[in-house]
Each structure stands twice: as structure tokens, then as C-alpha cells.
Amino acid sequence: MQPQPTNSKQRKNGVLPYGLLLVFILLSAFSSLPQNQKKPTLFLIGDSTVKNGKGKGDGGLWGWGNFLPAHFDTTRISVVNNALGGTSSRTFRTNGLWEKVQVNIKPGDFVLMQFGHNDNGPLADTARARGTIKSNGEESQQIYNPIKKQQEVVHSYGWYLRQFIADAKAKGATVYVCSPIPRNTWAAGEVNRAAGDYGLWAAEAAKQGGAYFIDLNKIIADKYDKEGEAKVRSTYFNTTDHTHTIEAGARQNAASVADGLRSIKKNPLVKYMVKAS
16 A cells, blocks of 8 residues: 655644655664664784784783774774784684674775784694795695694685685775784894785785785885884884884884875775874
8 A cells, every 4th residue: 555645734743754754764773773883894804913912012012903093083984903913814714713803894894904924834833833835826735733633725825815805805895905014123234024925925915806905014114224223123122022013113013004005096995094193
């Protein structure tokens, strides 16, 4: 039965027209949604250089993911740091961490990843068994994982990155791949870079998967070289750890991520960022 036109008597008696009533119901339903479902989410995944420990400055060390939200208008976008120390691009998947992130991704969201620091370990040792094949290729190797006590097919670093990209894009997300931040190791007055291995493979995997690429390794290394080894060692790191930064280093690295995002042409994430200070 078709709804009847509303006359002036109905309006005087407080009866809403059918169309307006439908709009009111839809708006009411939308306003009752949790706030984080109304706005997009930027999911961060990676290792301890993105979130060290529990993300509370354990041992005075911080990951850059803790300070990235300062570069965004968090009234318009949520920034969720799902990184976990000790993980590689392989174990973030095989230990079920990616699955927990992936289930929450919705169309219009963003995923930003940085792996590599733990990917160069052994494939099948009894301590971690987290290494990946050192390439961006399609090669694989079957191993017996002594930790999980089962057979496992291990792929290349680039292969795992491409899987993250494909999974996130299938959920309607925009994806960004970062090359791993440089360690506090130097040669001839310049910080060591990853341009010939993990930085290169990350760039290739991003291009192949249709993701944006941020050469974070280069951005930060350029800043380190300019500031000099002595200042970098004393300002951004402690005296015992050459990989994880103290708070000043994490804040600087987060700013470098933001710089990388702003440098990408037609980047849909930029509209949620605050102006650079």
C-alpha cells in the first residue's frame, strides 16, 4: 500500500510526513553508531620501531607510531597502533596479528606498514623463527618451524608485504609501505642505509601491489647525516641500543613519516593531517 500524501491537518497534529519520518529514522540510527565507526581509521602495523613494548616508553625507548597521531586531526580520523615488537613481516601474519587488524578494516580506511628490522633473522631457529627470504621475489622455502612444531612455507620479505597490501585493498583501504628506519650505525661519517636491500624491496613490493611508498629510511638518514653522528647518538638514542630510539628520536621519526605522507601527490590521507609546524 502506497503512503498517502500528508495534509496540513496531519502536520498540525504533529504527524511527520512519511519521507521525513524515514530520514529521521536513518539519521537517528547513524548518530547512535560508535564514534570510531563514523570516521576512517589509520591502522599502523610493524615491529618495535613502530611500537616498542607496550607503547609506554618501556626502558626509555619509544616507537614512532606513538607520536604519529600528533600529525593528524584525530577528531576526523582515528590512528590505531597495532605494531608489535619482535615481529617480522612473516610472523605478524603467521602469529595471527594481521588477522585481528584485517577484520576491523572498512572501506575508506588506511593501512601504514613498516617491517624489515627482524626479517633478516634465521628462518627456523629455536629462539624466534621469524626470518624471511632476503628478496622481493616469488621464491619460497619449506622449513620445519621448531617453535610451532610444524612444517611451514617461508616466502620473501617482499612477498609478505604484497600480501598485506592485497588484503587491505580488498577491504577497501588505502595502503602505504615504509622502508625501515635506519639504525644508529655509521661508516665514514654517514649513517648506514637500506637502499640496496630492505628499502629497495619495500619500494618494489609497494609498486607491484599498488600501494604508496614512503622511503622513510632515506628521509631519516638524510636528516641524520645533516645533523652529524655525535648529535644523533646523543639526541635520539641511548648508549646501549642502536635500533630503538628514545622519545626525541621517535618524535623525529614520526615527523619524518608525516613529511613522507605530505610529499605524496594526490594523497587522500593528507586531508586528515594538521599543518606542519
